[in-house]
Amino acid sequence: MPTEREITGLIPQWCPGCGHYGFLSALKKAIVELDLDPANVFLVSGIGCSGRISHYIKVTTFHTLHGRPVPPAVAAKIVNPELNVIAVSGDGDAFAIGISHFIHAARRNADITYVILNNMIYGLTTGQYSPTSLRGQVTKTSPQGNREYPIDGVKIALAAGATFVARGFSGNIQQLVDLTKKAIQHKGFSYLEVLSPCVTFNRIATYQWFREHTIDVNTIEKYDPTDMILVLKTLADLPRDKIPIGLIYIDTTKKPFHEEILKDPSKPISLLDLDPSRYNYEELLKGYV
Numbered sequence: 001m002p003t004e005r006e007i008t009g010l011i012p013q014w015c016p017g018c019g020h021y022g023f024l025s026a027l028k029k030a031i032v033e034l035d036l037d038p039a040n041v042f043l044v045s046g047i048g049c050s051g052r053i054s055h056y057i058k059v060t061t062f063h064t065l066h067g068r069p070v071p072p073a074v075a076a077k078i079v080n081p082e083l084n085v086i087a088v089s090g091d092g093d094a095f096a097i098g099i100s101h102f103i104h105a106a107r108r109n110a111d112i113t114y115v116i117l118n119n120m121i122y123g124l125t126t127g128q129y130s131p132t133s134l135r136g137q138v139t140k141t142s143p144q145g146n147r148e149y150p151i152d153g154v155k156i157a158l159a160a161g162a163t164f165v166a167r168g169f170s171g172n173i174q175q176l177v178d179l180t181k182k183a184i185q186h187k188g189f190s191y192l193e194v195l196s197p198c199v200t201f202n203r204i205a206t207y208q209w210f211r212e213h214t215i216d217v218n219t220i221e222k223y224d225p226t227d228m229i230l231v232l233k234t235l236a237d238l239p240r241d242k243i244p245i246g247l248i249y250i251d252t253t254k255k256p257f258h259e260e261i262l263k264d265p266s267k268p269i270s271l272l273d274l275d276p277s278r279y280n281y282e283e284l285l286k287g288y289v
Contacts, residue, residue, distance in 0.1 A: 012056045014049060019196030019207075020117055022170025023180075024056055027086075027115075029173075030180040031059070042076050042083045044069040046098065048090035048124045049198075050117040067098030074110040078258045080270035084184055085112040092122050095131035095151045106160035106189045111256035113183045113190040116153055119198035120205045127201035137204060153193050154248055155235065158228075163188035165249040169195045169214060171207045172245075179247065188256050195243070210243070217246040225250050 014020050031041060041059035045051040047066035054061035060083075064072055073087035094102055094116045102114065121139065122128040128141040132153070136145040157165045164186040168176040176194065183190035195210050215238065217223050224230050231249050238244060259265050 010055055013052060015198075015200045017197075017199040018049070019119060019170035019194070019198070020049060020053065022173055023115070023117055023168075023176065023194045023196060024053060026168075026170075026173055026176040026180050027053075028057060029177045030184060033177070034181055034184060036084055036184075040083055042073070042085045044073045044076070044085070044087045046087075046089045046093040048093050048122070049119075050088055050090035050093065051124075053088050053117075067093050067096065068101065069093070070098065070101035070105050070110075070112070070114065073112045073114075074105055074108075074257070077111050077256075078262065079268060081111070081258050081262075081265055081268050082270075086115060086184070087112055088115045088117065090123070090130075091116060091118040091120060091132040091151075091153075092130045095153060095156075099131075099156075103156065103160045106157055106162040106191065108257040109161065109163055109188045109254050109260075111188055111258055113180075113186075113192060115180075115183075116191075116193045117196045118153070118193055119196045119202055120150070121198050121202040123198045123201050134204060139201075153191070154244065157191035158232070158249060161189075162191045162249075163251040163254050164190035164192075166191070166247045167193040167195065167243070167245045169210055169245055170197070171195075171210060175216075175246070182247065182250075186250065187252070188254055195245070213241055213243055214245045215242045217244050217248055 038059040043054055043059050044062045044064055045054040046064060046069040054063045062072055069087040069089055073085050076083055077085045118132055120132045122130050127139055129137060129139040129146045131151045133146050133150060135149055138145055154165055154167055164183055166179045168179045179192060183192045197205060197207050223234060225247050
């Protein structure tokens with residue numbers, strides 16, 4: 001197998017043992033197993049340790065601003081529906097500055113896969129508490145313990161109307177590959193959260209901690225990811241110290257956003273002839289003069 005340097009010309013600069021390596025590996029395996037053309041995979045990343053992923057994979061990529069990977073991802077899918085669009089954020093990127101983009105893309109059922117690499121800490125800026133940090137956790141910005149309650153992205157995704165909701169763990173690559181493939185294949189908004197330990201700045205949410213505090217919904221008797229009422233009841237009944245992982249919810253009945261707004265989805269903007277010489281803009285311009 002070729003090395004990272006041979007594939008992209010770069011060596012990943014994540015800390016040794018970082019959970020993000022697990023997702024990068026799972027994403028590459030998913031793309032290969034789905035036999036996707038790398039040129040047709042459009043990956044958008046934000047800021048933070050997760051934002052570096054766009055440099056470490058040989059597909060079409062765009063490294064955007066803090067909290068802003070979702071808008072260009074949604075726009076790309078509208079302009080060219082043939083693309084397999086993936087946006088990647090960290091927990092700070094997604095749930096702090098970028099949370100409104102996440103919610104609106106979910107309710108519109110934008111046909112993108114939104115991956116949140118959740119390490120429950122601000123890793124790139126060296127260990128401040130994030131929106132998903134545990135209550136009481138001592139960090140650089142909470143020396144007396146975090147006084148905020150953590151955000152649960154899965155519950156927000158369900159409430160916002162996401163039609164695919166899943167959570168994986170970078171310590172379980174086989175499950176993560178399967179969830180990533182299903183998320184990419186889903187027609188609609190796919191929310192995929194990845195529990196990704198930060199081995200340098202989060203000494204609480206470690207690989208062992210996640211193994212002890214996660215529960216696979218597939219092991220729950222009579223669990224049905226297509227039944228929203230059952231899903232919500234199951235999540236509500238779980239012990240507070242248990243984090244559900246696996247395919248949590250899926251709905252295949254809703255149209256994706258680009259099919260709702262495009263007059264003819266088979267003729268997107270990317271296929272139009274936009275040669276200015278073919279159009280008379282004089283009448284249009286008069287309205288602005």
